[in-house]
Amino acid sequence: MSAYPLVHSHLLVKRLLSLNKPKSLAPALHYVYMVGETVQCRHDTDRELPFRQESNFAWLSGCDVPGSALTIAYEHDGGAEIDPAKVHTTLWLPEIDDAEVMWCGLPPAPEELAKSLHLTSIQNGWTPAALYPPKPHDSALPTIIHTLPTTRPPTSVMASINGPTHSTDYLLKALHEARRNKTPKEVELLRKASEITGGAHRELMRQVGLKSLKSEFEAEADFVSYCIKHGAKNQAYTPIMGAGTSAGTLHYIANDRTFPIGPTLLLVDAGAEYHNYCADVTRCIPLGNGGKFTKECREIYEIVLEMQLKAFEMIKPGADWEAIQRLMHDVLARGLLRIGLFKAGPLGSASEDEVVAKLISEGLTSAFYPHGVGHLLGLDVHDVGGLPEGRSSEPLLKYLRLRVPLEEGFVVTVEPGCYFNEHLFAPHVNSEFVDHALLAKYKYVGGVRIEDNLLVTKNGYDNLTPSWLPKTVADIEALTTGQSS
Ligand code: GLY
Ligand code: MN
Ligand code: MN
Numbered sequence: 332m333s334a335y336p337l338v339h340s341h342l343l344v345k346r347l348l349s350l351n352k353p354k355s356l357a358p359a360l361h362y363v364y365m366v367g368e369t370v371q372c373r374h375d376t377d378r379e380l381p382f383r384q385e386s387n388f389a390w391l392s393g394c395d396v397p398g399s400a401l402t403i404a405y406e407h408d409g410g411a412e413i414d415p416a417k418v419h420t421t422l423w424l425p426e427i428d429d430a431e432v433m434w435c436g437l438p439p440a441p442e443e444l445a446k447s448l449h450l451t452s453i454q455n456g457w458t459p460a461a462l463y464p465p466k467p468h469d470s471a472l473p474t475i476i477h478t479l480p481t482t483r484p485p486t487s488v489m490a491s492i493n494g495p496t497h498s499t500d501y502l503l504k505a506l507h508e509a510r511r512n513k514t515p516k517e518v519e520l521l522r523k524a525s526e527i528t529g530g531a532h533r534e535l536m537r538q539v540g541l542k543s544l545k546s547e548f549e550a551e552a553d554f555v556s557y558c559i560k561h562g563a564k565n566q567a568y569t570p571i572m573g574a575g576t577s578a579g580t581l582h583y584i585a586n587d588r589t590f591p592i593g594p595t596l597l598l599v600d601a602g603a604e605y606h607n608y609c610a611d612v613t614r615c616i617p618l619g620n621g622g623k624f625t626k627e628c629r630e631i632y633e634i635v636l637e638m639q640l641k642a643f644e645m646i647k648p649g650a651d652w653e654a655i656q657r658l659m660h661d662v663l664a665r666g667l668l669r670i671g672l673f674k675a676g677p678l679g680s681a682s683e684d685e686v687v688a689k690l691i692s693e694g695l696t697s698a699f700y701p702h703g704v705g706h707l708l709g710l711d712v713h714d715v716g717g718l719p720e721g722r723s724s725e726p727l728l729k730y731l732r733l734r735v736p737l738e739e740g741f742v743v744t745v746e747p748g749c750y751f752n753e754h755l756f757a758p759h760v761n762s763e764f765v766d767h768a769l770l771a772k773y774k775y776v777g778g779v780r781i782e783d784n785l786l787v788t789k790n791g792y793d794n795l796t797p798s799w800l801p802k803t804v805a806d807i808e809a810l811t812t813g814q815s816s
Contacts, residue, residue: 343391356409360464360465392422406467508719512739527558547572567712568609572598574598590618609712614800615632623811630670631776635748646785655704656728694759701755719735739787783795
């Protein structure tokens, strides 16, 4: 059974029952009770905030109707085997409210939704009382109601047959684990988000090359406009349009400055959301200099590109994300040594390996590359399930958002970077491992990040970020100097 999104309920029930063994393998009626997002207003006004379905609910229901609910009933015989045919998933649409219809129109009818959403059933007009667990065939069978920690089943439901037990212990964890491995339909939606995102980045590069944009906010408007025109009304996160030194702030979202007069780079980290699925892509575009990278911009850019390509070589099932992160520091250290920004200093004629180890342990690479190499991507830009044991406290790893070995079906971002951020560098202003005079000449570069979105496949990966989105210096310059279109 692979119908969307019904297959997600099967995956969830499987995960749910594999948690807390052997208790969970005993016979029981498992009843999942979920309430979707409602329309919220700003503080004490009636100004509506943009509606976005809660991601776990979206994953299970595929439904964007505010105020819906979802239940899954599974009468489990016991043991490790799950019978998908016995997983009953019901989507419950909200009751029709006349005033709501007047302002916002009629919600879709169940028959309409059933054309694209495959569930066991879609019902109209739920009330908490309508969501009673079904009576199990064996009345002695215990009923376990699973909810998210934020959702309490109404007492009327709890007063149901055979005194059900309420548990918030497993559902969220099961959802996080189940959402990690993307299903074919999810990959299709992620690919579409990436395709629109690739188009928006390419168009923005072209416009910067044509000098039709003069500011970070015009760049944001250009990007968002392209996405909306191509079917993606929402962004996966607030776009980052950092020109020059703005790019040294990792999540710079003010986007309110005009482009600097002198040549530098525009760091664009932006992605469309398509049917709630995210893209998260970063490219850097030369500003000024006739559409070409300056020497310093090119050198830093090529080091970051080398980091990314070295990371790509390691992406396959079983790969250790922490090892990839450590490799990024190694490649960066060697790159900055090569261009003379780092130096052996007091280590004199020590081997390059020894110098690299020292640069990393001194925190010098972290001063230029402070974040993680990437994260899971899905219904959330920093998707769930990457940190079952929490974050690492180790300096090189502390911002990693993924600490489980890669598996087929994971979608990850790979986003190394190199930034000139005075605050990050402050502890090293007197470091003997840095050529400070040379460093001063690179500061205008601001920051470089290169980010693609990869699906982990059986033998390696499939890059969802379109290959026609320029990434090498030559391909970017061809577009920004008008040699290609
Ligand atoms: N766009 C946020 C990130 O790259 O994680
Ligand atoms: Mn990003
Ligand atoms: Mn990212």
